Amino acid sequence: MVIPKKIELEAATSNTDPQAPIDFFNAVGEKYKTAEVASEGSVERFYNLAGHKIRLCFAGSALIPYLTPALSHLEIEAVANPELTVCLWDSESTHTAMLPPPWSKDCYHPKRGEIIGYNTDRIHTSFQWGSYALSLLDRDRNLGIYWISTVKQIPYWETGAPLRTIFNVWLNQREVQLVHAGAVGLPEGGVLLAGKGGSGKSTSALACLNSNLFYASDDYCLISPTPTPTVFSLYNTGKKNADDVERLPFLASAIRNRDRLDTEKALYFIHQTFPEKILNHFPIKAILIPRIAGTKDTTLEPTSSTSALTALAPSTMIQLPGTGKEACQMMKTVADRVPCYELRVGTEIEQIPQTIFQLLSQGIH
Missing domain, CATH: 3.40.50 (Rossmann fold)
Structure with missing residues (x-):
């Protein structure tokens, strides 16, 4: 993904198809399924965040040592109906490439990383600076997706505070x-x-x-x-x-x-x-x-x-x-x-x- 130097908000928002955020989320979801098959299944972890039960589904195990230690004190036994599921994968270990971004380089928020035109009341889409990670959330389905190209790109601060974007957006709707x-x-x-x-x-x-x-x-x-x-x-x-x-x-x-x-x-x-x-x-x-x-x-x-x-x-x-x-x-x-x-x-x-x-x-x- 190309990192922009500047952003032009009006131009970026005016040409986006309202269905595009949902279509992109669904297409990335299919990529996750491909990564999961390539990894011979998923590895699941369950956590209690402020009283809310969540599930992390990893395509393979490559990301687990990087993204779970910071949450270990909140880990719980598996639950049948978690309130939020987040699917996580990296391209390198799963041999599954990410889709090319359908937005232009001017669509990246210069500081926080939201993708202009790909955020709605239902879908959140953002690109995280530093780790080059993509975070998506479908609020209607309580389903998140986290992708990164390789674990080599995960900086130490992300290991210390993983999945902040998805957790923040989802919990905000629940007065947390x-x-x-x-x-x-x-x-x-x-x-x-x-x-x-x-x-x-x-x-x-x-x-x-x-x-x-x-x-x-x-x-x-x-x-x-x-x-x-x-x-x-x-x-x-x-x-x-x-x-x-x-x-x-x-x-x-x-x-x-x-x-x-x-x-x-x-x-x-x-x-x-x-x-x-x-x-x-x-x-x-x-x-x-x-x-x-x-x-x-x-x-x-x-x-x-x-x-x-x-x-x-x-x-x-x-x-x-x-x-x-x-x-x-x-x-x-x-x-x-x-x-x-x-x-x-x-x-x-x-x-x-x-x-x-x-x-x-x-x-x-």
């Missing part, structure tokens, strides 16, 4: 929103950590693994505003700048890509090393906005729900295809319903979980 945020806490309640890269969000979340607190996320998680604001763990992974891993020495054994830290962030698989520290869900008692304070001590300062939404929404909407006004409304509802604070992160790492634990122990409402 995938957000760019961390989450830590206790079974009776915890905090959402909202902030862009470099704010101290990952450090704050991962530091809590060496404390009385539990872990749900450092980068992506699920939230729902109803009936009460709740966070759901999605991936059991964490990421840290390679030149900063020594600040979290207790996580050294959890680094998955130690041989590539010269070009990648450290990628942690928490479930493999600290399975007892993961919480799959808990009520959201507060939103914290980490800021690097440059001081020794970590402190909290009350702030507004507007500040929390500003820290949470832009990075979520920029990173996740299919995110629109419904997503923004869910994030706003959560921010409006819980107290919000700046978490002024100090240099003494152990003070971060201590400060969060103290806030939760005070019985915030």
